[in-house]
Structure formats: C-alpha cells, structure tokens
Amino acid sequence: MKFNKVLENIQTYEAGKPIELVVREFGIAPKDVVKLASNENPIGTNPAIAKVIRSNADIAHLYPDDSMFELKAALSQKFDVNGDNIIIGAGSDQVLEFISRALLNEESSVLMSAVTFAMYEIYAKQMGAKIIRTESYAHKYDEFMEAYRKYQPKIIYLCTPNNPTGDATSREDVLKIIESVDKDTLIVVDGAYMEYAAAKDERYAVTPTDLIGYDNVIYLGTFSKAHGLGGMRVGYGIAQEKLIKELYKMRPPFNITTLSLLVAIEACKDDSFVEASIALHQEQIKRYETFAKENGISYIESYTNFITYLFDENLDSTEISDALLKRGVIIRNLASYGMNGVRITIGTEVQNDVFFRHFAEVIS
C-alpha cells in the first residue's frame, strides 16, 4: 500500500515517561515514583472536579453535548469573547492540529523558536510543511522578523511562556511581532502556561482580549496545567469567528469526553484552585533556583510550572535522567531538543525533597 509521502518524514512525539513504565521496568512501587516530567499539577485533582467526576460516573454511556454550549458560555464569560470565537480541542494540542490541517500544505513553511513545543513541528510535518526555526529559544523580535521576511511562513508560533524552556515573551513584544506581520500569516499565541507567567509579572500576561482584534491571530489555552486537568484532555482556541468556522471543518464530532466537558465547565467556575497551584509553585520554585545556584548549575528564569536546568560539559542530561529514572524520579531530558539540560516540573514540597536528594547524589 502506498502511504502519503509526508509520512516518510514524521517522527512520533515522545511523551514523558509514565509512572506505569517505571513500575514495570524497574520494579519500583507506584507510591515511590516521583514524576516531575509532564508538568502535571502537583497538588493533584481539584476536589470540586473529583466530585463532578464521581457524580457523573454513571453517564459514561452518553455522548457529550457536541455543541458544547455550556462550556463555551463559561469560557465566553471568563475571557469576554463570544461563543463563536471559541473552538474546543482534546487539549490545545488538537486545536494546533486543526490549524495545521486547515492552513498547511507541501508548499508552506512554519516559523517557530529554536526550542519550543514539539507538536508544532510534528503537526506541520504531517502536512508536509517546511520547518523554520529562529536561532534562539527566546522569541526575539529581530530573529523572527528576519526569518519571516525571508520565508513568508504560513504560521508563526509564539509559545509564551515557552515550553520546554520556561522563559516568556512580554505582551509588548508579542504585539510588536503581530503588528509587523502581514494578514496572510497566522500567528498562534500558545498560552498553555499563561496563568503562571501572568501571576509572576503582569507585563507577561497576554489575554484573548489583547488579540481578538487581529483577524490573523489565535490564542490557545488549556485546562491541563494550572487547572490540573491534564488527564481530561481539554483545551481551547480563541479567535475571530471567521477563523474558528474554518477550523471547525477539521473538528471531529464528540472530540472531548462527556466527563471532560463537565469538568471543564466546573473548572471555569473555580479560580481558587488555580490560585493555590500558583502559590505552591511560587514558593517551591525558589528552592530550585537556590539549589541550582548552590551547585553551580545554570537555569532559565521560569514563567511556567517547571524549571529548565542547563548543564555544562561536566554533566550529561541523558546520563542524569536515566540515573534518576532508575531511582524512580522521572524528569524530562532535553537531549532530543538539542539541549544538554533537563526540564523539571515543580512538585510538592515532599516531591521536591525526593528530587533534590536523588539529584544531589546523581550529580556528585
């Protein structure tokens, strides 16, 4: 059978290693595994969310309301936009897929930072598009403009705060790039970790309201991180109605589960969980900064719920990640991103204690 040519060039995404794998491969009890690899919310599941799940456990046989009327109403209110400005995805990931499929083909190129969310490249390659990257992982205006003028990309991805590096781009700089780009290029502002950046420094807060006036910009958000719903797979895109309508043509029916729909509606009502997540994070990340300084390790100033440690030639990120894995501590090795570094989700106090203990031993 002859498959489409684009398949020859596609690598599949390497997900953070699951706890189940460590249990299977190294015989470590699940309770002793500390997973700081996938930027899951260390507090756990919001009790209000767990309650919604439990009370609706007996409607798993029913398809969700595919109009997502109530979730769109909740998001409309939260972000001061209309329901027609919103598309829901199985994670903001799926909205990235819709965008890629609606706009890209073998003649297009896409522009992104040197190190950024891996799915931009994978979805673009699925459409045969060419990948252009700037030199820095930071979203520098001059680098983006130079590449933009040279390649006229169909899509520019601005991941802010950036994953897996943790740095962010200020609202001013995001708007400066948007203002300098022609209307035939779509700018994707991926704010998956925006709650953390906005809480740290309001100059880094970018909101759908800042962007809805532009007809070539889409804002992406997710319930997976600050809302602690990674396992439920719900994200969203917010843009002008005309764009949303086109993306809808690539949306499969019932693209989130019945329970996912209900918990996302509940999550929109409850800001206190997000606030508690951020408070824990802000307190605990200081320990990672201090530890790095005390041990002569560089790190990238973080605007997210994780921190990226960068190693010099004396430390190897693959060796360190593998050694930690055998001890039941899962972090994300960044070697596949071309960096000698690791991304560590900021955990609970206890999880971080375990990490520091093992990490100190491994690097000594």
Added chain:
Amino acid sequence: MKFNKVLENIQTYEAGKPIELVVREFGIAPKDVVKLASNENPIGTNPAIAKVIRSNADIAHLYPDDSMFELKAALSQKFDVNGDNIIIGAGSDQVLEFISRALLNEESSVLMSAVTFAMYEIYAKQMGAKIIRTESYAHKYDEFMEAYRKYQPKIIYLCTPNNPTGDATSREDVLKIIESVDKDTLIVVDGAYMEYAAAKDERYAVTPTDLIGYDNVIYLGTFSKAHGLGGMRVGYGIAQEKLIKELYKMRPPFNITTLSLLVAIEACKDDSFVEASIALHQEQIKRYETFAKENGISYIESYTNFITYLFDENLDSTEISDALLKRGVIIRNLASYGMNGVRITIGTEVQNDVFFRHFAEVIS
C-alpha cells in the same frame, strides 16, 4: 488568510441532538426526554465501569500512559492478536481519521455504500479525495466490484453491520470482496456494532482473526455501543503491524483521557454487561418489528442496536422527527442521508413505551 482548498467542500457532521438542546429549546425537564438518536446503550453505564471512574476521580490531573500498554494487552488477549497490531483512537472515528490522513490526497477516491457512516465521507473530503458510492445501501459484491474496477479507490469502507441502515454483510461476502481486491486498496471493516450482529447470526460475525492475514485490511471496533462507553471515546483498529506503524504517525499523544484508558481496560474484562445489553436489545427489538408490521411501516432487518423505519409518501421523516422532538423524543431523521426514514435506537422497555405512544399519535 488563505485556507487549504479542501475546506471549501467540507460539511460538518450533524450529531444526534443532545438532551440538553431539547431541554433548552422546548423547556422539557431532562428526566422526561427520551433520547433514541445516538445508539447509546439504553441500560446505561456498567456499574463496574462507574466504580472505576469513581475510584480514579482524583487522578484527572495525570496524563494517561501513552503507550496504552495495559489496554493493548487486554485487547490482544480478547482478539488473539499482538499489541503491535493495535492502534487506539478517541472512538473508532479517530482511527478512521488516521487512515484517511495516511492514505488519501486530492488524487484518490474512496468507495462506500450508498448510505453508510457519515464520517467516511467527511474524513475523505478533508483530504480532498473523491467519494464514490454504490447504488444500494447493502454491500453488494457486484456493485462494489464494478465501482472498484472503474475507480480503483484507495480505500473501500465495509460497514458491517451498517449504520444508519442496520443491515449487515455476511463474513462470506466480506471475505469475497477482500479476496477480489488488489493490495494497493485498503479495506476498512468497520465493526462498531459487530457484537449485535454476531449474537444474532454467527454467519455475520467478522472478527479481527478473520482479517489479520490480509495486509490491506483493517478491522475497527469500539467501546461506544455494546460496552456502553460512548461518552468515554475509545475505539481501536486492528491490522498488520506495518499498517499500524504508519497510522501511528498521525496519532496525537494522549489521544484518550486517563479515565477512558482505565474504563476500556475494565470493559475488556467484563463480558456480562455486553451480554445483558444484547439480551435486552433482542427482546425489545421485536416490539419495533411488530409495531411496524401492525402499522404498515417498512423496516430494514436490523443487526445493530437500532432499527430503521422506511416511510412511504404518506409520511415525512422530517415532520415526524420534528414532532417527536417537541414531545421530548429524540430519534435520528435520515433525510440528510437521502432517505425518507428514521433511525431509532432500541431503548429500555420504558423508553420504548414512551416512543410507541408518541409515535402512534404523530403518525395518525
């Protein structure tokens, strides 16, 4: 912004109307709405499944094991295939999408019966492929062969039992088509409702084991129907490893939720719920057959959990569906499939009582 040309030609799928819509539009209390439109399992959620959901309500923040190791092991055992022969989708729907994206382009065509599952066409159109249909809704060998020889389609869809008509194709006839088709055409055997057909007449049972020997055939199954997990969005494709590997390139990470993964594993362990679903169904469908005969309405002999009534010129399917909707009874109008008929999910005894009462009034 210039979107891909294929978008001009895409219609979005019209999902069965949700209960929420009837509540909103007609002010009917949710408990008084009878939904027989989406082939959801009328028994409801398996209590063993509801228990799994409740006990895991507090891990909604954790991503699922993306290797789906345990679910694949359970399916391997159930169907006597290897884990490498399996790909999991958010419903078998998503596997259809992977297939379409891996194989189709603007030069290809796909072949399907005159009336069959709507997503075959939508996913094929998303890739710009041409849609070829046979004359009958039944999967007739001669009609398929004639179109196959004429158009050399890249994919042939055999939906058995067929949705939304309810008829089925025997194993003998499925294998006859497969044997007559060249290896460069993929044959998709969509067995979403197979449990019902197999229980009714074993000559209509088609299993992955029947098909795994062919390198151009894929079997699709789902947990949405007989297993009663429509709202959880889990389906699967079973084929030779080489094909599965290509489809994997189009699979997004974490494409089912954490709870969906756990309930699907549980569902593989529990045959009794499927047996009870089929028993209820077989008992209740007789009432639909009897009612039709008594009222001079034609119907298609059903091998699924629904029945299709066909109307003559004295009855109009749109008027009937609309009148029932206002009474809180949701069924599926088949006008958009070019048929003057309706598809009715076989409900519980009480649901069917309500249906017959309103339907008798509406058609009189």
